[in-house]
Amino acid sequence: MICAHRGDTSGGAIENSISAVDAALATGAEMIEIDVQMTSDGVLVCHHDDVLAPKDEKLIWQRTYDDLLSQTNVDALPKFGEVLRHAAGKVYLNIELKDYSGFHPSRFVHPLVALVREYGMHEYSLYSSFRFDFVRALPWDCLSVIIRPTSQIVEYFNERSISPVITPKPIEEMLPSEIMKFAHATSFACMLSEINDKFRTDIKKHNIFLSIYTITIPEGFQDAISEGAKAIVTDIPSKLVVYRNAHISQ
Numbered sequence: 001m002i003c004a005h006r007g008d009t010s011g012g013a014i015e016n017s018i019s020a021v022d023a024a025l026a027t028g029a030e031m032i033e034i035d036v037q038m039t040s041d042g043v044l045v046c047h048h049d050d051v052l053a054p055k056d057e058k059l060i061w062q063r064t065y066d067d068l069l070s071q072t073n074v075d076a077l078p079k080f081g082e083v084l085r086h087a088a089g090k091v092y093l094n095i096e097l098k099d100y101s102g103f104h105p106s107r108f109v110h111p112l113v114a115l116v117r118e119y120g121m122h123e124y125s126l127y128s129s130f131r132f133d134f135v136r137a138l139p140w141d142c143l144s145v146i147i148r149p150t151s152q153i154v155e156y157f158n159e160r161s162i163s164p165v166i167t168p169k170p171i172e173e174m175l176p177s178e179i180m181k182f183a184h185a186t187s188f189a190c191m192l193s194e195i196n197d198k199f200r201t202d203i204k205k206h207n208i209f210l211s212i213y214t215i216t217i218p219e220g221f222q223d224a225i226s227e228g229a230k231a232i233v234t235d236i237p238s239k240l241v242v243y244r245n246a247h248i249s250q
Contacts (some may be wrong), residue, residue, distance in 0.1 A: 001230060002244065003031035003094050003213050004237035008047065014076045016046040021086050029237040031126075032087060033094040036080050038101070039065045040109050044080035044115060050100040052077070061101035080112070084119040092234070094145070094211075097129040099203060101158040105137035113139055128189060128211075131157055132165045137185045145211060146185035147192060149174070175202040176210075189213060190218065195227050203228055218243040
């Protein structure tokens with residue numbers, strides 16, 4: 001399964017924008033990855049970084065949606081519901097839970113899942129995050145992905161969280177199956193460079209659904225497949241679709 005990373009930005013569209021989502025739909029990729037966070041007035045928006053622009057002093061979760069729109073537009077910073085409207089019935093979604101606030105995870109996770117259900121996309125969505133607490137807060141019927149964090153990432157969010165996450169041992173010492181168990185996740189994602197012999201053995205032993213990110217050259221597709229990846233997140237979805245289809249037909 002080929003997943004367009006933040007939509008398809010290879011033609012110049014802004015990542016996570018409606019234009020990028022529409023461009024990704026045209027590539028033939030089966031899935032689109034989108035980053036979602038929440039504004040101070042409870043609007044779910046699609047954006048990756050914790051601020052709208054690099055020099056901004058206030059974070060997205062500290063600003064209202066109307067305030068943010070004074071600095072951008074609805075294409076570049078769409079409401080999540082608009083992305084769901086564009087995607088519904090056309091593609092699978094990889095929804096990365098990207099909220100940077102220190103509020104309880106349920107404040108963000110529960111309305112997000114409810115909105116996905118409203119658009120009929122729950123059965124066609126993967127809910128992914130680096131954050132253990134966000135994945136744990138998902139309802140039981142969610143297909144979830146724990147993206148392998150580093151100890152630094154865990155510490156970053158712990159400093160901002162009302163309920164810090166304490167892992168049984170350093171992340172760097174945990175195998176994919178251990179990370180999944182601790183997160184209560186149904187699948188696992190990591191970078192190609194993070195896979196070692198212990199990971200390979202563990203992934204095979206536990207028949208783990210593996211996603212690999214972010215592939216930027218066609219040759220990386222074959223490397224990811226050889227590691228057992230079932231889903232590949234890429235910045236070049238159109239090229240990978242052509243590459244995959246050509247090799248399948250051989």
